[in-house]
Amino acid sequence: MLRQAFAIFAKDLASELRTRYAINALLMFVVVTLAVIMFSLVGETLSSGALTGMLWVVMFFAAMSGLSRSFVAEEERGTTMTLQLLATPMAVYLGKLLFNLLLVVALNVFIVLLFLLTMDQFTVLQPDLFWTVMLLGSLGIAAATAIIAAIIARANTKGTLFPVLSFPVLLPLLMAGISATKIAVEEPVWDNAWPELQMLASYIVVVTTVSFLLFDFVWKD
Amino acid sequence: MWWKILLFFWIAALSVFAIVTPIAGNLADLAGVAQWSAAKTIPVRFMIENTGAAADDGGWLLTGRDAHGRTADFHFAARPEGLDAAEGYLAIARYDSDQHRVEVARILGGYPSLAFPFIPGLEERAKIIFFHVPMSWMTVIAFLVSMWFGIRYLRKKDMEDDFRSAVSAGLGLLFCILATSTGSLWAKFNWGSFWNWDPRETSIFVLLLVYGAYFALRSAIEVEEKKATLSAVYSIIAAATVPFFIFIMPRIMPGLHPGSADDTGSGPVFSSGMDALMRVVLYSMLLGFLVLYVWLMRIQMRLHRIKLRRSDTALSSTERSISHV
Numbered sequence: 001m002l003r004q005a006f007a008i009f010a011k012d013l014a015s016e017l018r019t020r021y022a023i024n025a026l027l028m029f030v031v032v033t034l035a036v037i038m039f040s041l042v043g044e045t046l047s048s049g050a051l052t053g054m055l056w057v058v059m060f061f062a063a064m065s066g067l068s069r070s071f072v073a074e075e076e077r078g079t080t081m082t083l084q085l086l087a088t089p090m091a092v093y094l095g096k097l098l099f100n101l102l103l104v105v106a107l108n109v110f111i112v113l114l115f116l117l118t119m120d121q122f123t124v125l126q127p128d129l130f131w132t133v134m135l136l137g138s139l140g141i142a143a144a145t146a147i148i149a150a151i152i153a154r155a156n157t158k159g160t161l162f163p164v165l166s167f168p169v170l171l172p173l174l175m176a177g178i179s180a181t182k183i184a185v186e187e188p189v190w191d192n193a194w195p196e197l198q199m200l201a202s203y204i205v206v207v208t209t210v211s212f213l214l215f216d217f218v219w220k221d
Numbered sequence: 222m223w224w225k226i227l228l229f230f231w232i233a234a235l236s237v238f239a240i241v242t243p244i245a246g247n248l249a250d251l252a253g254v255a256q257w258s259a260a261k262t263i264p265v266r267f268m269i270e271n272t273g274a275a276a277d278d279g280g281w282l283l284t285g286r287d288a289h290g291r292t293a294d295f296h297f298a299a300r301p302e303g304l305d306a307a308e309g310y311l312a313i314a315r316y317d318s319d320q321h322r323v324e325v326a327r328i329l330g331g332y333p334s335l336a337f338p339f340i341p342g343l344e345e346r347a348k349i350i351f352f353h354v355p356m357s358w359m360t361v362i363a364f365l366v367s368m369w370f371g372i373r374y375l376r377k378k379d380m381e382d383d384f385r386s387a388v389s390a391g392l393g394l395l396f397c398i399l400a401t402s403t404g405s406l407w408a409k410f411n412w413g414s415f416w417n418w419d420p421r422e423t424s425i426f427v428l429l430l431v432y433g434a435y436f437a438l439r440s441a442i443e444v445e446e447k448k449a450t451l452s453a454v455y456s457i458i459a460a461a462t463v464p465f466f467i468f469i470m471p472r473i474m475p476g477l478h479p480g481s482a483d484d485t486g487s488g489p490v491f492s493s494g495m496d497a498l499m500r501v502v503l504y505s506m507l508l509g510f511l512v513l514y515v516w517l518m519r520i521q522m523r524l525h526r527i528k529l530r531r532s533d534t535a536l537s538s539t540e541r542s543i544s545h546v
Binding site for chain 1: 430454457459
């Protein structure tokens with residue numbers, strides 16, 4: 001099963017690198033969003049806490065615009081049937097999850113780096129905690145969006161439905177993530193963020209487990 | 222049939238009872254309010270210990286005993302009418318800490334044997350608990366029932382279960398909107414604004430979003446089986462994350478609702494410390510809403526079966542006419 005999963009992951013990666021559909025669109029999306037934020041903030045002094053909120057807004061909407069791709073593309077190319085025949089549902093889910101994970105982590109690293117470069121007012125007191133939260137947040141986003149992408153790939157209005165379905169499910173992650181990032185940015189003590197980190201970790205575990213249990217129903221016709 | 226009539230009268234009678242039954246404090250409440258504001262008057266009930274005598278200032282002074290058995294002097298502006306026949310009064314009054322007596326501003330009526338306790342900061346507005354709390358409970362229960370039938374559909378693939386799941390979600394959405402709007406309206410008058418992002422407000426907002434997403438998903442899929450499967454899966458995923466908002470966050474975070482982390486003296490409105498009469502009315506109301514929910518579910522299910530039968534007969538008659546041709 002793991003070999004199948006890695007094969008699907010490699011296939012997605014290869015097709016992504018060949019077309020660069022998601023990468024190009026997503027990078028442009030991030031640049032455009034940051035440009036809008038910067039235009040609207042010219043001459044304003046914002047606290048790092050307020051900018052944390054903006055960072056998460058960019059991360060959330062970037063994820064919303066790109067992450068449904070992995071399943072929707074299969075549906076659009078009409079390759080879903082082939083995949084259903086060739087691989088077990090578990091392998092498909094795992095492969096797609098891995099690809100989503102890679103995409104989200106790369107995307108968020110890009111967003112954060114760009115954010116740190118362009119926003120002078122955004123200073124981080126605890127970089128180690130900050131990057132831990134970013135990593136956990138990315139894992140959570142990937143885990144939750146993978147199953148929802150699989151659901152909406154079967155629906156008619158794919159693009160608009162994705163954020164609508166994802167937001168309530170992602171909200172615990174967003175709240176814990178934002179509050180932990182605020183602590184990393186504003187407070188010098190790592191321990192203050194401990195409850196949030198526990199929440200992020202348990203969220204990832206719960207969502208991944210539930211997704212594994214339910215993916216069979218979503219995938220099989 | 223009979224239980225529907227009973228249900229109607231049950232909910233109607235409870236509503237009237239909840240609204241008509243007065244809020245009445247006792248001497249401890251009067252003293253407590255007097256510490257905050259000397260001029261504030263509250264409703265208070267007391268039995269007449271002795272009919273008293275005319276006071277120096279032309280008013281009337283008598284000794285009264287409150288529900289807890291504490292006695293105090295009650296000062297009236299004039300001799301109250303029907304004093305000899307009255308056993309006690311429900312009156313608007315304040316405590317005068319200089320003269321150590323209760324100043325009665327206005328008599329509302331005789332001593333009420335049934336009354337809800339006076340809660341500082343809530344007063345008459347405390348009565349929302351009998352309507353708002355059952356609605357909120359039904360919102361959550363309907364969601365869980367919807368998920369339960371969703372799981373049953375995934376196991377047995379019976380379209381009836383999917384329909385039950387959808388109907389329950391619809392009723393849950395209805396209760397959710399009712400709970401949100403009553404709560405929001407109430408918050409304007411008690412907390413100062415329609416929406417405060419209190420943890421429980423966040424939780425009901427998330428439930429609204431989940432219900433909205435559930436129906437958005439259902440309307441976006443055409444194949445019935447696929448629709449049933451995917452919406453069941455979504456409700457299970459949502460149920461994995463929603464409990465955090467409903468059961469955990471409102472209790473561990475500071476907030477405005479009773480039972481929050483920073484709530485030290487929620488007193489009569491919450492769980493163990495709740496007043497006995499309030500608890501009886503609240504639980505009776507919960508029972509009423511639960512039966513109302515079951516009734517609405519049954520109506521919807523019957524409607525669904527009738528529609529199915531009609532489309533079946535329409536289908537078979539079309540087949541017959543085609544075969545005739």
